[in-house]
Amino acid sequence: MEILKLNETPKRTSRNFNINNIKLENVEIPNNIGKFENLALIYEKKNIIVSEDVEISKLTYGLGEVLEDKVLKNSNVTKKLKINGKIKEDIILEFKLDKNNTNLIENIEIIAEENSQARIIIKYESEEEILGFHNGIIRVNAKDNSIIEIILVNLINKKINNFISIENTLSANSKVDYKIVDFGGKNSITNYYSNILGENASNTINTIYLGTDNQVIDINYIVELRGKKSNVDIKAEGALKDIAKKHFKGTIDFKKGCKKATGNETENCMLLSDTAKSIALPMLLCSEEEVEGNHSSSAGKVGEKELFYIMSRGFSQKEAMKLMVRAKFNNLLEKIYNEKIKEQILTKIDDAFNTNF
Amino acid sequence: MEELLQIKDLHVNAENKEILKGINLKINKGEIHVIMGPNGSGKTTTANAILNNPMYKKTNGSIIFNGEDITNSKTDEIARKGIFMSFQSPEEIPGISVTNFLKYAKNKITGEPVRIFEFREEVKKYMDELCMNSNNMERSLNVGFSEEKKKKNEILQMLVLNPKLAILDETDSGLDVDAIRTVSKGIQMYKNENNAVLIITHNTKILSSLKPDYVHILVNGKIVKTGTGELAKEIEDNGYAKYK
């Protein structure tokens, strides 16, 4: 089987560092994908128009040609959401892979019209034992003064490869806020690109990831700032146990003209076993003078003092670790107001600590 | 009495908003002036406008110092003519030591070479007076200094550079009683009949040991009342309400 080379960074570094892309062997891309019908789509009909005529132009970055083509030409779910006005109720897209719907290849487009506002929850899950395939594209076009919050939750099982490409365009004064929970997938590969064009536009990304067993998580966030006084804030918190592996590539690119723009990026990885591996490449690229950019990344094991403190209150080591991970993820979790989904995420964290520890 | 500074009908914008709306002020040699006012009244803007901070735009009016129009002079020129400003939040400058900075600034202001040994002794003397630890002389300017240390360091610079007019912008804010006493002592050491002090503050603590000749009340970009030290007491008792 051929090797898939995916998720190239915007700037290459030495090949020996093994971070310019990710190479996956034995990835079976199904030819005959069949239908996907297990989608629950909940939305307020008054101000949202849903259609199927999604954008099929190429992505600026994306995961790579093979997977991208598959979505653009051969998807089994296409949804275009046009949002007008301020939407009060959450828009929810729940995809559940099951034995009748094993392959999901979706192309989603969200257009936030001027002055609109909405929160959108996109959740991927699967039945525990099935084999399948997931490969999707989400595009967001945030027009002037729009405010879009996207909660993206990946809880699919550890037998299914999870591929996802995100592309956002931000116009003046728009706000696009992502909360990403990346727990599922055998290999979970995410490409995220934001083009911040408008003045005062702001993009925040809060991610939590959890890798267990032999999961591989490859995250490639690329944010280009072009608008004056635009802003990006990337925060990723993660935990890895067993022989899980994570690549975090985060690029903030200050393009010429983005005067007074600011960009911050932090990534923090908690290593819960001595066989877990964490690679980070936090890039700051800058061709403009009047900007402020910061990044930081750190990695290490759970603080022994904290662990001891919790254990001294009667918790087992396993429970203490779980508590620490939950505490770490809490900042993001408490902002997910959908109790049902939050509960599901917490259960996944618990599960991770109940198996082969 | 000899006139040192005169501000005439000064209008100043900051971030495209008019902050000062026609200020008039005259300071003679030997005088201590105080500008008091609530938050956002334009106190710090006044100080910055005198030093011609490019972030504040003058739209009208003039500033005369020692008979010379300095309205549009560059900040460093104004400093060399003899105006000093103690900053509300002094900048941290890594890699430049306190003494080297003072030496360099002294040389720029006097235009004369600085004799290192005497200079160090002088700085040390002032540091002792201000209860500053002279071990800090070799530390990077203001880097990691506490608020108190930063403010004392401003007063130290004032003493060493010995300007004709010292503007103290909220030098007392964030300081405890002892530190305010030390700062006041520094001001008293500096003050003589040939120079002048302009104190900008929103409380009256620092005025207990310094006797101001004039107190100006600045509200909403204008001086609404000028009086003597008594006025400060009145403000202490009643606040600014009646001037708003």
Next chain:
Amino acid sequence: MPKTNVNEINRNIYDIKNKDNYDFKIKKGLTEDIIKEISNQKEDPEWMREFRLKALEIYNKLELPTWGPDISELNMDEIATYVKPKTKLNSNWEDVPEDIKNTFDKLGIPEAEKKSLAGVGAQYDSEVVYHSMKEELIKQGVIYTDMETAVKKYPELVKEHFMKCVPIYDHKFVALHGAVWSGGSFVYVPKGVKVDIPLQSYFRLNSPESGQFEHTLIIVDEGASLHFIEGCSAPKYNKVNLHAGCVELYVKDNAYLRYSTIENWSKNMLNLNTKKAIVGKNAQVDWVTGSFGSKISMLYPMSILNGENAKTEYTGISFAGKGQDLDTGFKVIHNAKNTSSVVNSKSISKNGGKCTYRSLVRINENAKNSKSTVSCESLMLDDISISDTIPTNDIRTDEVEFSHEAKIGKISDKTIFYLMSRGISEEDAKAMIVRGFAYPISKELPIEYAVEMNNLINLELEGSIG
């Protein structure tokens, strides 16, 4: 703020060109015959001759890097890889030919030797023209000589270490170096000997359209210590010159080595240098690097911490002006328990210059209880320059403390105003802030070099801000 852009700043002393007055200059290009000819000229022993030919073979097989600055303008057919100056190796300064001596005099080399160095080596084009060391160090068994002499005089020591730390298949320019290397310094500090005053080698490339490929091999034996300084410069020519040196450092158990570099190559130089250190148990290597010159630099000193408790510190600054693309950084591999690394990198970009910080921190499975702290700061002096930070952090075990921080920005207007309010002009204020920014690096250098570095900063800032 108004800015005056000056095309070429006066690099005064660095730019003095001597007539290309060589004894022998190999014809341009890179063929087996040329390598054999270099080998003949240098009277290599057989093993070295074979080594060179093997390296050429590898060079021809390896690809150019697929990342970093564009070095496509480099055409090896246009580069003379060996230029022998018209003199032999001298141990008396007076014996060095006048024109070469003048150059080094102006660069302050003999002056520095008198004042603050324990030994000096001076290379002019492809050969070392002067070497000397204080008598007492000779007595203690310290060896400090040119590489050619070392190959002949200490064959066992050289054979054991030569291109073992940096193997020829590392990358294309290392292979090139292996084929055409010439000159450089060899230092051996015996067990327990502490060399208190630094040794310095200065490399000067005078000949146009040529390359310099010096090899520096330093062995600091168990419990010994050394500070080694390397300086480089060249006058500017219109065509490309190439520098592909190689530095191999062996810091044995309990030993200490500080390796300082002030690099001020001319702005037509491609500087593709490789430096690596292998660090033993309880040993430490510290790198201090100032990169000012060259058109393109690709330089990433590397520490391999092989012994328990081994330490390394990297303190580096690069300053890129018009037409410069300085891609520099640091690599560290933690290969044993309780190892630690500290990285402090600063860069300044102005006048369209580009600085890239590129790095690797790898903490391997066996490096339990290791620590690594990385801090990068970049200063942008205008809006036509570029500053990129590309760090790779590869952590393969859990018992580590790893943190990385980077900042990018300009000089704050508030800070400039503060300094100006103390009577300092805008230009002086900016220069002061930049010097302060560079201070953590300049303070690591001996005073003469710190002064030189500040002069270089002033030189670079002149005419570019105000």
